[in-house]
Amino acid sequence: MREIYIVGIGMTRFGKLPELGVRELAEEAVFGALKDAGAKPADIEIAYCGTEAMSPDTPMLPGQIALEQAGITGIPITNVANACGSGSNAVREAWLALQSGLYEVALAIGVEKLTSPSPDQFQMLSRLGGADLMLEGSMGFFPPGVFSMAALRHMEQYGTTREQIAQVAVKNNYHGSLNPKAQYQKQVTLEQVLNSRPVSYPLNVLDCCPISDGCAVVVLCGADVAKRFSGRPVRVRAAAQRSGTYKDDANLRADTTQRAAREAYEMAGLGPGDIDLAEVHDCFTFAEIQHYEDLGFCKMGEGGRFVEEGGANIGGQVAVNPSGGLLAKGHPLGATGPGQICEIVQQLRGECGDRQVPNARIGLTHNGGGFRHGDTGIVTCFVLEKIS
């Protein structure tokens, strides 16, 4: 397996940014990543764009349109879509293209426009309902419903409490308050979470990630050519991807994250105990509790206690979502995965100021997408390592 480095990162702020289109968002993030890498547009040999909802101004070829803003044209550009996991998918395809040995330098861009002055916004948002309209979507089985049912099951099975679930939002909004690029930069109390407007019992508004716009870009290269660039690189120890198997588990507990994480740990030659920090897919507070367990940070069923006791805090056993996560940093679908990678890279470089994780050496990203049959359509995990 070829050693691959990430040599440059760039991202916009995440938030509701209706006046900025795909072009404007991409221009900022792509130029930011090129500058961070010390790279020129002509250095990029192949590119991948992850986006799901298709903005009205880019109904097709979002990658071509976005990258043209930075003068990146002519090269192979592939648009990938895997719901909320589109962006990590783009980064993984870029990594795989470099693994082929046919390319030396690749770029992955994740971008999403979910707010728009156009009336299409509602139509776009209605597509977030679920991957399988025939199976679940037509019965109203949308993501908040999926996770609320799974949460109730977990509470019954393991004694997880409503307060433990809400603590995830308190933690992540605290982290967000330390992140100048986060959509929400204000702390919230446990009471505020518990008293926020109900969505699907037991989940309230503050248990749910927001609607967001944003763009994040990653530049990767073979380790052997990294000297060409002036950015501070990190090593990609693993890039793993698994899709759902749709076992219709009665506890609404699929194993796709476990399988993807296992592949990532095996590829990296390490285990959950080696992970100092992780950016995980907290589309809902309860989802993050599942992820602690599925990623091996704590035993099955103990996720509620783990977050309650501070195990996921900055300075805890493994800092989870130091960026604020999807809940507070935001969730512009295609941009989320590359955004997680941007956070880990900055943490490994020691550039995160008030939210810096001490002694950050090895980080993990976990990004999923698509709900059907009570399972996840795709999960992608990266393991990144500081280069000393």
Add this chain to the structure above:
Amino acid sequence: MREIYIVGIGMTRFGKLPELGVRELAEEAVFGALKDAGAKPADIEIAYCGTEAMSPDTPMLPGQIALEQAGITGIPITNVANACGSGSNAVREAWLALQSGLYEVALAIGVEKLTSPSPDQFQMLSRLGGADLMLEGSMGFFPPGVFSMAALRHMEQYGTTREQIAQVAVKNNYHGSLNPKAQYQKQVTLEQVLNSRPVSYPLNVLDCCPISDGCAVVVLCGADVAKRFSGRPVRVRAAAQRSGTYKDDANLRADTTQRAAREAYEMAGLGPGDIDLAEVHDCFTFAEIQHYEDLGFCKMGEGGRFVEEGGANIGGQVAVNPSGGLLAKGHPLGATGPGQICEIVQQLRGECGDRQVPNARIGLTHNGGGFRHGDTGIVTCFVLEKIS
């Protein structure tokens, strides 16, 4: 570069098939390809799905939904989109994944549903208008308009005649009449083409490809593991991809096909004179005339004479679109690229009956997608060789 074989192919008929959804189309084509390869679902290690328009019953994760019908789950599944070139893009990503050495067997599926009993059909079709609504789409500059303007320019510049352009439709509908999977299986006369309903001068209805549904699947593997499968393999000599550079040429003549073809010929170590047959992107009759020139089958400006004199017939200098092409076989966007590959594979195997190209040894596929700035968003070319 690793030697890659195509070991199995499968496809549905192309046509207006409103009662068949993505699931039904995929079931037929995926099982067909697995059977053709002598492969089991569990043999597939990684998969790519090319589709553009997103059917109402698969608003997300089309690959996962389609492949589940054949019991293919759990593996990395990536959905790619590049307008009319989505399907070839999926095949190329599968090829690239095998080039990484991390996988041995890959599957690429292209599928599209453009007819549907739902009212969303019009909404879907409106997205075919162009990649860049801000630039051209909002001014009504849709594909038929693009090609009609380019055709008029070519007629003025080179003396190409209306009859020469129409001859492409006569040829391809003749080929379609010999193809049991084609959407249109009836010959047409030159008069019928010239008298068909006007769309955008000088192009009439019979100069334009139809709205179609369909699915086509390709199974690829490393040459070193092909012995595992009983299908009759062909060798992939090249898989090249280029995107547009948007030079705003006054003749509306971009060079993306030329650049992609050059990369394909260089990768394969051969030239246009070595090509026995080609499946090219005849979205409009005039487009095929451009392709003869851009692919090097004749000199620039001589495409009209080339088709008029029979150079592109079965038995001619290079049989172009022996399947009937997009014009007669049909154009279910994502399925078109893999469908072209299915035709070349069957031709190289000698299985094409009345439309068999004599002495078919080396074939080329050419599949493009997306119009903006008068250029093409993406072009992908494969060179396939008979294994003696």
